[in-house]
Amino acid sequence: MIRTLYYISDGTGISAETLGRSLITQFEQITFQSYTLPYIDTEAKAYAAIAKINQTYAEDHTRPIIFSTIVKPEIRHIIASSQGLVIDFFHSFIGALEEELQMPAQSAVGLSHAVINREKYNTRIDAVDFSLQCDDGINLKAYGMADIILLGASRTGKTPTCLYLAMQYGIRAANFPLTDEDLQNPMLPKVLAPHRNKLFGLIISAERLHQIRMKRLPDSRYASMAQCETELNVIAQMYRLEGVPHLNSTELSIEELSTRILALMDLKR
């Protein structure tokens, strides 16, 4: 069974997608196809949107499901008149908040992902710069300014996790690859000693690491199962001996890794 979804917003559509996806993951038997209609901020665009929705209904013979974060009442009413099932995020909760806070909502569109606080926004962009400047063991002299330093074998997910931490939370995340040279014994590389309280390790299953490396350098020693196992054994021992907090990234997304790391390292998100 295939059902069609629409994410509709007068802004970026990111919140509508977040809401909808978190709900539909609970129905894995169904295949969903989805369309995002962002920036629906005029009546003309709203009428064009419901024309699409009603067209889908005519083709699918089942109601499209609409996840909407439309703020403006006049636009919302147009969307509500479509033939889809409308899950109206804003309208469902804003009344309770208005009552609790004893004031009317502003009904201003496009605020969710806008630059409202320039300083806070700059912190995120500066953190992305920092992560790039301190990627893959370069620029050790900047480690004093890091909030966290991720360790791990090559291709265990350090870089994307650092970038996610930076982009979403403004965390200055450096990363340091543990290479053959560092793995002659299970001791922490000396250069990391001054930053011990910022270190966080990643580990991964040898099978998965082998898979990932084979895509990059097929049939190399670097990608061989034996090499992956050897590196990971020494690294696991190092984390244990040196008391480095760590996580296994094999089954975790960068979102899961990042939020678990924040919690474990007690970093403010």
Add this chain to the structure above:
Amino acid sequence: MIRTLYYISDGTGISAETLGRSLITQFEQITFQSYTLPYIDTEAKAYAAIAKINQTYAEDHTRPIIFSTIVKPEIRHIIASSQGLVIDFFHSFIGALEEELQMPAQSAVGLSHAVINREKYNTRIDAVDFSLQCDDGINLKAYGMADIILLGASRTGKTPTCLYLAMQYGIRAANFPLTDEDLQNPMLPKVLAPHRNKLFGLIISAERLHQIRMKRLPDSRYASMAQCETELNVIAQMYRLEGVPHLNSTELSIEELSTRILALMDLKR
């Protein structure tokens, strides 16, 4: 007036934060302080969470506001018994979806930001790699594999926008800096000609660019107002003459830039 918020989830907390923030931006007169409690997936953790919430109530003398995406009924009931106002994103909509889809929800926790579809997830991670490999005009030979190529003066937001497009949407986004050399005349650099249909330009106000560059290289020619104005004038002329679609990034977040670019370039998100 300060009000305290809790974002509570049995997963990462990302959906609770995203949805809660999109509501509270509608009340800008109020200062909110917030705490995220992720991975509340046992009754013991739920009781610890409501102890914190009730403690806040005792200190603030106003009800904390709780944005919850808790899936499991037994955990949800515990949170509902706190002294806060609970805005329950999951429970509010799941019934309507169960009815529409004519099946019960799985009530499985932690699915929203998990790796459910490994191939789809890998697309995002591979796109992040691609963006890093094609950052700042390097690796032109890979442009054939790009979904989009962002152009602009140095420090107009190309790199973080490319990384956001990659990380969130799996879009392979390269970026090419338009430097002094390229700006002797308002013609597209020759190397870009084969990729004309993938080009998207960023522009920015001279004041803002001057500010950003002054932070990086204070009192340099590069950061001077005159230099910023000259570069931006030629670039604006180039976009116009060469028909390069473009956006002004001065007031836009990377989320806004990315979602507008996807819409304008008709890229699937």
